[in-house]
Amino acid sequence: MGSELRKDMPVLQVTDLSKDYMIDDQRLKAVDNVSFTADRGEMISIVGHSGSGKTTLLSLIGGLTKPDRGRVLIDGTDLWALDDRKRSELRSRRVSFIYQFSSLIPTLTALENIILPTTFGDFSADVEQYARELLGIVGLEDKARSYPSHLSGGQQRRIAIARAFINNPEIVLADEPTGDLDEETEQQIIALFKRMNGEKKVTFIIVTHNREIADRTSRQMRMSNGVLVAQEQGNHL
Amino acid sequence: MxxxxxxxxxxxxxxxxxxxxxxxxxxxxxxxxxxxxxxxxxxxxxxxxxIGTYRLGADVLVVPEKNEAQAKSALLAGEPTTFYMDRSILEKVQKIEGVKKATAQLFIKPTSFTCCYNVDAFLIAFDPATDFTITPWLEKRLKKPLADDEIVTGSSLPVIAGDTLPFFGTPFTVAGTMEPTGMKFFDQSVFMTMKAAYEMAANSKTKSMQPLELQKDSISAVLVQVQEGFTPERAAIRIEHDVDGVKAIASDEVISTVRRQxxxxxxxxxxxxxxxxxxxxxxxxxxxxxxxxxxxxxxxxxxxxxxxxxxxxxxxxxxxxxxxxxxxxxxxxxxxxxxxxxxxxxxxxxxxxxxxxxxxxxxxxxxxxxxxxxxxxxxxxxxxxxxxxxxxxxxxxxxxx
Incomplete structure (x- = not known):
């Protein structure tokens, strides 16, 4: 497949994706027959009540859990047709995750945490310069040598965001990235996402309860009981 | 980074x-x-x-029947001991089929009055004329035969060449010391010629507070090297059969005793x-x-x-x-x-x-x-x-x- 064609096609294609869980002998449809596509540089929010399947959907898209049915194509590559090794490599190069909880490794400094993903992939040996650039972008260049325990919750989240960009991903999957944060930090993070989205044409899929974040994405999707019940371009569902 | x-x-x-x-x-x-x-x-x-059994250099050790336990204790634990039998045993053993070489040794336990060291020294006298066990490595160490007024000491004794050590009133010059073997029998021993031992015993009557009772024809053990085609066990059985009142200990038996221990x-x-x-x-x-x-x-x-x-x-x-x-x-x-x-x-x-x-x-x-x-x-x-x-x-x- 040529690169011209690849640029034209959606970066992400989700088709009939389903995931069930057995709880007390009862089958629970966590994600039920979800289909959608995402273009390069698109910023999509997924909203819905707790337990509606948003996080599971994100994990299916990122190849962290196997769907029972359906397909996930990233740049035309069927994620679940790959073996674990190739899927890990694809994740390492094209997909990044941002979580609500503190996802930093406590024994590594801020700079080392940002560099960490390069341990698992084929990246150039000297990644420090880019990591420092990212530290600058998230406004924490003076915290390079700080350990997570010496950083505030907001600072830790910004380090995690910087880490998500060290591998120049095509898709960033963010699960409640501003949860538990004060309004000021929340605004900083949204601005950061916008900047990365604009500058690097990164596709964002953001799971959020936050109406303001959802309003600032280019497309909103609502999930209920594992089903994608509504999609709308621009503001407000 | x-x-x-x-x-x-x-x-x-x-x-x-x-x-x-x-x-x-x-x-x-x-x-x-x-x-x-x-x-x-x-x-x-x-x-x-x-190393110990190699140093022993004999396939079979013949000792008085009643002293078997003492002999083994001396060999394995280096417990100094004294026991005697008649020299005629040596001649009888030499004539037995399968015996290639046989030589006599004397084991003498010095009394506390005879030596000024805390280490339990054990005197072993050998016959340079027939010996095949000690002489080879003594010669290697000394480069000359051991004189009758000289001794060679084991590695555990705190002496150096040139020192004088008295035993039963007779002074001996230390001609050399041996390398460690790990067996007290060798490391705490003092080697002298058989002639020197007899003279020392004779002189002890006048020179020592505790004289050494040793008859001229007494020996403690006969060390045997067997001919090719004979096993030490087979030779030992034959010796015990042909010579009354002796116990023949095969070198393998010594090893197996230690192995058992x-x-x-x-x-x-x-x-x-x-x-x-x-x-x-x-x-x-x-x-x-x-x-x-x-x-x-x-x-x-x-x-x-x-x-x-x-x-x-x-x-x-x-x-x-x-x-x-x-x-x-x-x-x-x-x-x-x-x-x-x-x-x-x-x-x-x-x-x-x-x-x-x-x-x-x-x-x-x-x-x-x-x-x-x-x-x-x-x-x-x-x-x-x-x-x-x-x-x-x-x-x-x-x-x-």
């Missing part, structure tokens, strides 16, 4: 819970130290036995080592299960960052390998130190021959112990590492919350 690397990440992880890391390290150190100690003991005893000790050492090892394996295995369990979310996050299964497996294994290696080196250092420091004390208590193995053999034992330590780490962490690598990333992240 380069990439963190799996090794760097593993090191950081170990530093995270330092107390647990130190406990695991000490566990491996105890296992490795015990193993090294046990193997060094066993090797040292076998070494001593090998060692058997119980070895079983004990092996059992203790095995128990310590199994406990260490269980403890480390449990610790690594805990490590994997408490780091579930973190491992899931690493997978989300692109870590492959084999990299997660490698991370846990690297931690285990590093612990094993560091614990192994510590165990070897401490074990060697303790072994070297308390070697004499332990061997005195055990009353068994011991000769520290050569540097080359020691290096082999150290390498073996180190490999064993690494094996302990590998085996104990194999299942937890495999479980960690098989975890589904999403489940790991979710369960770790």
């Amino acid at each position: 380069k990439k963190i690397g799996i090794f760097g990440l593993a090191l950081r992880n170990l530093r995270r819970k330092l107390v647990r890391t130190v406990i695991l390290l000490v566990t491996v150190a105890v296992v490795t130290g015990t193993l090294l100690g046990a193997t060094a003991f066993i090797t040292g005893m076998r070494n001593a036995l090998k 060692l058997g119980g000790l070895l079983k004990g050492i092996v059992a203790i080592s095995l128990i310590v090892w199994i406990l260490a394996l269980l403890m480390m295995g449990f610790a690594f299960y805990m490590i994997v369990n408490e780091r579930q979310r973190e491992l899931g996050l690493l997978r989300a960052m692109g870590a492959r299964r084999d990299q997660i497996f490698g991370l846990i294994m690297t931690e285990a390998m590093f612990l094993s290696l560091a614990g192994g080196v510590t165990g070897i250092a401490v074990g060697s130190g303790l072994l070297y420091t308390f070697k004499d004390l332990i061997m005195r208590g055990l009353k068994l021959p011991y000769l520290l193995p050569s540097v080359f053999v020691l290096l082999e034992l150290v390498a073996g112990a180190l490999l064993f330590a690494i094996l302990t780490g590998v085996l104990s962490s194999l299942l937890p590492a495999a479980a960690a690598s098989r975890m589904e990333p999403y489940e790991a992240i979710r369960k770790g919350e």
